[in-house]
Amino acid sequence: MPPFATVSVLVPAAGQGTRLGRGPKAFVRVGGRTLLEWVLAAFAWADEVRVALPPGVPPPPAAANVRFVPGGAERQESVARLLEGAGGDVVLVHDAARPFVVPAVVDRLLAAVAGSGAAVPVVPLPDTLIEPEEGRYGPALDRSRYALVQTPQAFFREVLAEAHQLARAEGRTATDEAQLVRALGYPVELVPGDRRMFKVTFPEDLALAEALARVWEERPE
Ligand SMILES: Nc1ccn([C@@H]2O[C@H](COP(=O)(O)OP(=O)(O)OP(=O)(O)O)[C@@H](O)[C@H]2O)c(=O)n1
Ligand SMILES: C[C@](O)(CO)[C@H](O)COP(=O)(O)O
Numbered sequence: 064m065p066p067f068a069t070v071s072v073l074v075p076a077a078g079q080g081t082r083l084g085r086g087p088k089a090f091v092r093v094g095g096r097t098l099l100e101w102v103l104a105a106f107a108w109a110d111e112v113r114v115a116l117p118p119g120v121p122p123p124p125a126a127a128n129v130r131f132v133p134g135g136a137e138r139q140e141s142v143a144r145l146l147e148g149a150g151g152d153v154v155l156v157h158d159a160a161r162p163f164v165v166p167a168v169v170d171r172l173l174a175a176v177a178g179s180g181a182a183v184p185v186v187p188l189p190d191t192l193i194e195p196e197e198g199r200y201g202p203a204l205d206r207s208r209y210a211l212v213q214t215p216q217a218f219f220r221e222v223l224a225e226a227h228q229l230a231r232a233e234g235r236t237a238t239d240e241a242q243l244v245r246a247l248g249y250p251v252e253l254v255p256g257d258r259r260m261f262k263v264t265f266p267e268d269l270a271l272a273e274a275l276a277r278v279w280e281e282r283p284e
Contacts, residue, residue, distance in 0.1 A: 068177070071111040071151030071220065074102055075141040076159030077134020079117065082265055087117045089159040093269060094276020101162035101276075103129060106155075113149055114159070115141035139236055139243075143227050146220075153177075154223055156240050157215040160262045163275055169215060171254040176217040181249055183217070183241045184256030185210035213256040216240050222249060 076099050080088030089099040096104075099114065103125060106112050115134030116122060122131040134141035142156055153176055157164065168184050175182035188209055194201040216239060218226075226243035230236070237243050241251045263272055 068152035068173075069110040069150065070173070071113065071149050071154045072106045072109045072215070073142060073145040073149060073154055073156045074099070074106075074112060074114040074159050075134065075138050075145065075156070076102075077115045077117045077141045078138065078160065080160075083263070083269070084266070087120060088263065089114075089116070090120075090123075091263070091269070093162060093263075093272040094279070096162075096276075097123075098162045098263060099123070099159045102157060102159055102164065105164035106157070109155075111150055113145045115145050137236065138238070139227075139230070142240060143231065146224055146227055149220060151220050153217060154220045155215040155217050156223075158262060160264065161214055161260050162263065162272060163259045163261075163279060164215070165257040165260055168213075168254070168257050168260065172215060172217040175252045175254050176219070179250060179252040180219045180222050181217070181241065181244045182252040182254055183239075184213045184215070184260070185253050186213065186256045186258050187211075210253070211256075212239060212241065213260050213262075214239070218244060222247070 076089035078088045080091060083091060085091050090097045103112060107126060109128060112129045114129060114131050116131050118133040132144050135144055172182050188206040188211060192204045192206045222244060223240060226247050229247060230243045245251050259275060
């Protein structure tokens with residue numbers, strides 16, 4: 064990892080995983096580990112890892128660089144709480160719902176954020192993209208104009224803190240941090256992501272995660 068900065072990792076892990084229907088998502092197990100354990104192992108190198116848990120859930124055992132805070136009702140609020148008291152020149156915000164962190168993507172993000180102050184990974188859309196019309200096939204969009212956004216997302220900590228403060232003051236919400244930083248007028252650089260960093264969202268994603276977990280220890284690249 065680059066010597067230029069201290070790096071904190073903020074992990075929103077307070078979601079209820081309602082679409083999986085198995086209790087708080089961070090504690091769902093794949094490959095013998097919880098999703099949160101996969102993420103903590105991936106960021107063992109970080110100066111500090113801060114995790115937002117569902118309120119009332121006891122913190123699990125974790126390494127000395129890990130701190131737990133009570134999460135909020137929405138993801139954005141969980142990240143805001145993680146930012147309070149966070150250190151680090153650079154912060155990476157990473158969903159607990161994405162257990163597989165590809166080191167080469169983290170390297171790309173840290174290289175990019177050093178120059179730009181904000182960088183996120185994206186992957187192309189593999190399928191035809193349409194706007195359905197009342198359950199029927201609607202107009203197809205030019206998928207080459209779109210990208211899917213992943214985490215980790217990397218920011219200078221002070222930029223992200225300002226973006227969160229402004230969003231709160233203006234009552235704005237967003238589904239990720241990059242939107243809040245962009246709203247400051249700050250350019251957010253894109254780097255190539257990796258489809259293995261998918262978000263475990265639907266029940267069938269668990270089978271994919273189990274399959275990937277079987278090879279991940281031997282070949283994380
Ligand atoms: N109040 C919340 C809601 C979500 N998250 C986190 O934000 C990430 C993305 O959320 P998502 O994948 O939607 O998780 P859930 O909200 O748990 O899932 P669902 O939407 O199916 O309930 C997850 O790591 C989740 O733990 C959070 O920290 N605090
Ligand atoms: C942050 C995120 O994972 C980027 O794709 C996504 O926006 C989280 O969305 P969710 O609705 O909270 O799952």
